[in-house]
Amino acid sequence: MNKLAIDHEYVSRRIIEFMRREVRNSGFEKVILGLSGGIDSSLVAFLAKEAFGKKNVHGVIMPYRTSSPKSEEDALKVAEAAKISWEKVEITNMVDSYFSFFPDASPLRKGNRMARERMCILYDLSARDRSLVMGTGNKTEMYLGYSTQYGDAACALLPIADLYKTQVWSLSEYLGVPKEVIEKKPSADLWEGQTDEGELGFSYHDADDILFELIDRKKDRNEVITLGFKSEVVDSILEKIKNSEFKRRMPKIAYIHDKAK
Incomplete structure (x- = not known):
């Protein structure tokens, strides 16, 4: 037996109950999250829809000029499959304006800035909509440090942070996340051809x-x-x-x- 195998019905129910309890105990009814077109945000979107209903979940697509068009396409597919509302906020001008002062900045600095810019946008929009920001980090990434402090690691709740990456794939398949999102190579989409596993x-x-x-x-x-x-x-x-x-x-x-x- 696969030691990382999970009971999909039980796990999804526990996460959904957690989300409902914590969001409502905080005085909110709606949630917001960034949609990257990756597996983690896709799973959280599907779980949030089950927890709060499609009208109370809002996804934000935040591409940079070097982001793969495929990432945006997949994010749209997820929003449409989950039947949640969405909007697009382009972050290129915001990020490039800052780095015009630091033209020699490393890819790491630029990647961290992008992650933090996206979270700033989510928190601003959460104030507009009176919604709570959902995190999308999983257990594997958190223990490997594959996240940006006060970027993608900043949020109100972490619904899938006790799931390993392979469990995220498994639960996503169970909940009906689009197949192409499940099967593509994980990537932070920081530059062309970049993949998580290649970096790790x-x-x-x-x-x-x-x-x-x-x-x-x-x-x-x-x-x-x-x-x-x-x-x-x-x-x-x-x-x-x-x-x-x-x-x-x-x-x-x-x-x-x-x-x-």
Whole structure:
């Protein structure tokens, strides 16, 4: 049996119940999310539709000039398949205006700026619509640090953050996310030909299997390697977990008064 197999009906029901409870406890009825055309935002859109009804879910497509046209096409397919409202906000002028002051900025800086610009837009539109911002990060990306602090990692709720990437694919298929979105290679779409797995240096399937052993089964490095995983991949994942720990923490407070702790 696949150790990462999930009960689709149970998991989707739990996530939907979580979304309803947390959104309504916060005093909201509507939600908003960025639609990238990728699998994670697509799954959250479908779950949100089930939780709140199509009239209460709004997707925002935010392309940059180097974004693949296919990403926008897929985002539109998802919005249409989920029957949710959507709008497009082009971020090219916003990002390029800033980097006109820093023409030698690295691709990392530009990618981070794009992610933060998109989240700024979502929060502004959430104030316009009185809606809550949904995050779309999954467990694999969060532990590998494959997210931007105060960019895609900023949100009110993280509905699929306890699902590994392979579980996201599986649940997406169960819920009817468009097939072409499920089957395409994951990409942050930061430049032409960029893929998540190409940047990471290993596949999501390997990452999920290793992370499951390290996190869920609490095995150490040597125990995981004895299961047949390559030591260099295990070491790379352990390093990424360690180096991205700061992204998974709330800001530290320098407590001055003992009673404030």
